[in-house]
Amino acid sequence: xxxxxxxxxxxxxxxxxxxxxxxxxxxxxxxxxxxxxxxxxxxxxxxxxxxxxxxxxxxxxxxxxxxxxxxxxxxxxxxxxxxxxxxxxxxxxxxxxxxxxxxxxxxxxxxxxxxxxxxxxxxxxxxxxxxxxxxxxxxxxxxxxxxxxxxxxxxxxxxxxxxxxxxxxxxxxxxxxxxxxxxxxxxxxxxxxxxxxxxxxxxxxxxxxxxxxxxxxxxxxxxxxxxxxxxxxxxxxxxxxxxxxxxxxxxxxxxxxxxxxxxxxxxxxxxxxxxxxxxxxxxxxxxxxxxxxxxxxxxxxxxxxxxxxxxxxxxxxxxxxxxxxxxxxxxxxxxxxxxxxxxxxxxxxxxxxxxxxxxxxxxxxxxxxxxxxxxxxxxxxxxxxxxxxxxxxxxxxxxxxxxxxxxxxxxxxxxxxxxxxxxxxxxxxxxxxxxxxxxxxxxxxxxxxxxxxxxxxxxxxxxxxxxxxxxxxxxxxxxxxxxxxxxxxxxxxxxxxxxxxxxxxxxxxxxxxxxxxxxxxxxxxxxxxxxxxxxxxxxxxxxxxxxxxxxxxxxxxxxxxxxxxxxxxxxxxxxxxxxxxxxxxxxxxxxxxxxxxxxxxxxxxxxxxxxxxxxxxxxxxxxxxxxxxxxxxxxxxxxxxxxxxxxxxxxxxxxxxxxxxxxxxxxxxxxxxxxxxxxxxxxxxxxxxxxxxxxxxxxxxxxxxxxxxxxxxxxxxxxxxxxxxxxxxxxxxxxxxxxxxxxxxxxxxxxxxxxxxxxxxxxxxxxxxxxxxxxxxxxxxxxxxxxxxxxxxxxxxxxxxxxxxxxxxxxxxxxxxxxxxxxxxxxxxxxxxxxxxxxxxxxxxxxxxxxxxxxxxxxxxxxxxxxxxxxxxxxxxxxxxxxxxxxxxxxxxxxxxxxxxxxxxxxxxxxxxxxxxxxxxxxxxxxxxxxxx
Numbered sequence: 001x002x003x004x005x006x007x008x009x010x011x012x013x014x015x016x017x018x019x020x021x022x023x024x025x026x027x028x029x030x031x032x033x034x035x036x037x038x039x040x041x042x043x044x045x046x047x048x049x050x051x052x053x054x055x056x057x058x059x060x061x062x063x064x065x066x067x068x069x070x071x072x073x074x075x076x077x078x079x080x081x082x083x084x085x086x087x088x089x090x091x092x093x094x095x096x097x098x099x100x101x102x103x104x105x106x107x108x109x110x111x112x113x114x115x116x117x118x119x120x121x122x123x124x125x126x127x128x129x130x131x132x133x134x135x136x137x138x139x140x141x142x143x144x145x146x147x148x149x150x151x152x153x154x155x156x157x158x159x160x161x162x163x164x165x166x167x168x169x170x171x172x173x174x175x176x177x178x179x180x181x182x183x184x185x186x187x188x189x190x191x192x193x194x195x196x197x198x199x200x201x202x203x204x205x206x207x208x209x210x211x212x213x214x215x216x217x218x219x220x221x222x223x224x225x226x227x228x229x230x231x232x233x234x235x236x237x238x239x240x241x242x243x244x245x246x247x248x249x250x251x252x253x254x255x256x257x258x259x260x261x262x263x264x265x266x267x268x269x270x271x272x273x274x275x276x277x278x279x280x281x282x283x284x285x286x287x288x289x290x291x292x293x294x295x296x297x298x299x300x301x302x303x304x305x306x307x308x309x310x311x312x313x314x315x316x317x318x319x320x321x322x323x324x325x326x327x328x329x330x331x332x333x334x335x336x337x338x339x340x341x342x343x344x345x346x347x348x349x350x351x352x353x354x355x356x357x358x359x360x361x362x363x364x365x366x367x368x369x370x371x372x373x374x375x376x377x378x379x380x381x382x383x384x385x386x387x388x389x390x391x392x393x394x395x396x397x398x399x400x401x402x403x404x405x406x407x408x409x410x411x412x413x414x415x416x417x418x419x420x421x422x423x424x425x426x427x428x429x430x431x432x433x434x435x436x437x438x439x440x441x442x443x444x445x446x447x448x449x450x451x452x453x454x455x456x457x458x459x460x461x462x463x464x465x466x467x468x469x470x471x472x473x474x475x476x477x478x479x480x481x482x483x484x485x486x487x488x489x490x491x492x493x494x495x496x497x498x499x500x501x502x503x504x505x506x507x508x509x510x511x512x513x514x515x516x517x518x519x520x521x522x523x524x525x526x527x528x529x530x531x532x533x534x535x536x537x538x539x540x541x542x543x544x545x546x547x548x549x550x551x552x553x554x555x556x557x558x559x560x561x562x563x564x565x566x567x568x569x570x571x572x573x574x575x576x577x578x579x580x581x582x583x584x585x586x587x588x589x590x591x592x593x594x595x596x597x598x599x600x601x602x603x604x605x606x607x608x609x610x611x612x613x614x615x616x617x618x619x620x621x622x623x624x625x626x627x628x629x630x631x632x633x634x635x636x637x638x639x640x641x642x643x644x645x646x647x648x649x650x651x652x653x654x655x656x657x658x659x660x661x662x663x664x665x666x667x668x669x670x671x672x673x674x675x676x677x678x679x680x681x682x683x684x685x686x687x688x689x690x691x692x693x694x695x696x697x698x699x700x701x702x703x704x705x706x707x708x709x710x711x712x713x714x715x716x717x718x719x720x721x722x723x724x725x726x727x728x729x730x731x732x733x734x735x736x737x738x739x740x741x742x743x744x745x746x747x748x749x750x751x752x753x754x755x756x757x758x759x760x761x762x763x764x765x766x767x768x769x770x771x772x773x774x775x776x777x778x779x780x781x782x783x784x785x786x787x788x789x790x791x792x793x794x795x796x797x798x799x800x801x802x803x804x805x806x807x808x809x810x811x812x813x814x815x816x817x818x819x820x821x822x823x824x825x826x827x828x829x830x831x832x833x834x835x836x837x838x839x840x841x842x843x844x845x846x847x848x849x850x851x852x853x854x855x856x857x858x859x860x861x862x863x864x865x866x867x868x869x870x871x872x873x874x875x876x877x878x879x880x881x882x883x884x885x886x887x888x889x890x891x892x893x894x895x896x897x898x899x900x901x902x903x904x905x906x907x908x909x910x911x912x913x914x915x916x917x918x919x920x921x922x923x924x925x926x927x928x929x930x931x932x933x
Contacts, residue, residue: 014278038292098126098288152279225261393431393785405660429786485744536910588698642667668866705730731772747809864902
């Protein structure tokens with residue numbers, strides 16, 4: 001008695017697989033990643049109806065599972081270049097995890113389909129047609145993607161319960177889509193396989209001995225029952241339309257097997273339709289979901305596969321630039337990949353630096369952030385105490401020597417100090433950013449962009465004053481409103497003026513006048529032009545001296561670019577939208593009626609944002625030991641907050657992951673840069689710091705303990721090169737102790753880093769450490785990273801990790817709703833140790849104006865000397881019995897703070913008698929720069 005074969009119902013099995021995938025996607029979203037959404041793109045050229053049917057089927061299946069699916073359709077007129085370009089775009093689209101090229105490519109132009117399928121990223125090749133995936137499969141490596149139809153066939157065979165190991169299998173057909181990969185897949189499952197094709201002789205005798213027959217040859221009902229071995233498993237992949245007047249479509253589908261006769265002999269058989277076809281779609285879905293899971297694993301934050309660069313420190317330590325040149329940097333693209341950045345998230349500038357896209361934060365939004373560490377210091381000597389060097393040494397130690405994911409975040413240095421007297425800010429010795437000459441010079445042009453934007457705003461302001469003085473209302477209106485329509489920024493001005501009209505012709509004469517007249521009070525102008533060099537002769541100038549300006553001269557000045565409010569905005573903006581909004585709020589002057597005049601009023605907001613659209617992206621560089629460094633923004637630390645950017649910190653915190661650390665620097669001493677880091681930057685970012693590293697040197701402690709003054713360009717007095725334990729103790733119990741207390745006042749654990757110099761003695765370092773602990777520091781560690789690189793800061797790194805594990809009870813120093821004068825006094829009393837503040841009449845008037853204008857709720861950015869707790873830079877230690885004189889108060893409304901002026905505050909440094917530039921040169925044969933430090 002003949003038993004008919006069991007029908008392998010591919011439609012039902014495929015439906016079950018799709019349901020399983022839907023559950024898997026939902027489960028991942030609920031338990032691991034709420035943003036998980038596999039993405040599939042189907043590239044089609046032309047409009048063949050059979051292709052359209054398949055595409056609609058695939059997209060519908062994807063959407064049912066909870067996937068993101070797009071149909072990337074190109075017209076029949078598309079050429080090969082356009083198809084390849086579209087595939088490239090999809091390769092770079094982080095939303096897309098799977099790409100298939102729908103074949104055939106129905107174009108009027110010749111297109112190489114192999115070139116197109118090989119253009120798909122192998123990691124997104126869910127059709128399994130790329131030569132990389134095909135090569136893997138041919139070697140029995142199943143780690144890549146297996147073509148969907150062969151994978152579906154294998155699934156159906158296995159579901160019958162048939163054991164392929166040692167079985168004889170015949171594959172009819174040798175196409176790269178079915179026959180060849182099916183053969184390789186069966187071999188990988190230990191079957192003995194014979195591949196047959198159009199040139200194979202006596203096919204029936206070959207198939208007669210097979211336990212499994214997979215047919216995909218494109219000939220209707222070719223294989224008959226008498227070709228089969230009784231009990232064989234038959235997988236029919238044929239789809240052959242034949243005329244049938246009884247069908248609505250006018251045709252029906254037949255397989256490559258004669259179904260009735262084969263079913264009488266086989267043990268299992270797939271029908272056509274309803275067999276292999278639905279499984280192909282199901283396997284496409286499975287491949288895409290698996291691709292998304294793989295992508296998530298590759299890009300989830302874990303221990304980075306980073307290769308650190310070996311250091312070979314010399315003794316004595318060479319110059320900074322020689323130390324920097326002793327290392328060959330990694331290609332920045334390699335570094336980016338090591339730390340989990342996608343190729344589409346960086347824009348390389350050569351091989352050593354790259355812009356980083358802000359989209360990283362969005363991509364990693366579901367990932368927990370790392371630990372946030374700020375490096376500050378005691379009140380410094382004019383020579384600096386090595387905070388940047390300590391940032392770099394600590395980062396090198398945490399990464400290369402402690403195995404932690406770590407990013408250092410630094411400000412970009414101004415070229416003023418680089419060519420003036422202080423030099424660059426890349427760190428020093430064997431703890432540096434490299435290449436240091438690129439870091440200290442133009443980098444990627446961010447400072448130049450800020451310079452251009454600042455000067456454009458100044459030009460717009462003066463031009464508007466000129467045009468208002470020389471034109472009637474109607475003439476101004478006719479020129480300002482182009483093509484009889486309001487621009488977007490002009491519509492915002494109308495809204496500000498509460499003029500609810502869309503058409504220029506609708507405005508009354510009074511409304512036209514209000515719209516075109518900013519009526520700037522020249523005496524209130526606060527916006528200055530900038531340049532990124534020290535130039536004392538630009539501190540006071542007269543502009544408008546040309547006869548073409550019709551006698552409209554006025555006194556003005558240049559600031560250094562780091563003093564521009566736009567630089568502070570760049571550092572405090574959270575994204576491009578926030579940057580633009582802050583620019584629009586910048587107040588450049590007041591009107592004669594006392595109304596603030598903004599960049600938005602001048603119509604220049606969008607143009608300034610365009611100038612800064614690339615500058616908003618942080619710059620990726622590396623340390624001497626190959627750990628990542630994000631360099632971004634460089635605001636002054638007196639009239640601004642003196643910290644690197646929020647966007648750099650946010651990107652870094654996501655990249656390092658919950659077990660990693662981000663080390664950033666606050667300018668000047670803890671009473672200046674750290675206080676602003678907490679009260680201004682952390683308010684704007686919403687980030688919570690985990691630890692403070694307070695840098696101190698024996699040199700600075702001796703100065704604060706009563707030692708002689710220290711001046712740049714002059715030899716150090718002898719006491720700084722000989723042991724004086726009591727001077728160190730006196731400086732530690734005064735200045736160091738107060739700065740430790742200042743940090744603890746914010747509820748954050750403090751680790752003191754004693755940056756050791758060759759002239760320091762063990763006794764001096766020991767007393768400094770013991771007094772730091774006595775003052776409340778969690779730990780105090782001697783560091784030798786300048787001489788040894790990360791190896792010299794390993795103990796500091798361990799102490800910082802312990803501090804980050806302590807509970808952080810971070811809190812702000814004052815409430816934003818407090819009156820302006822109260823906030824100023826709180827900082828003076830609590831941080832500086834002053835008895836109070838003396839607010840001048842000018843400052844009091846400004847406070848009243850800013851309060852009336854609605855700016856009273858802004859945080860305070862004290863503009864005072866960084867060389868003393870007092871307003872007098874010569875008073876060292878931790879003075880008491882003094883008051884803080886507030887001579888003026890100014891507003892950086894766009895940046896989002898008010899800055900009281902404490903004493904005289906220069907915003908344009910001057911060059912000394914012998915600037916650094918005397919030693920800076922370039923070898924015209926090799927292009928090597930010398931003299932930077």
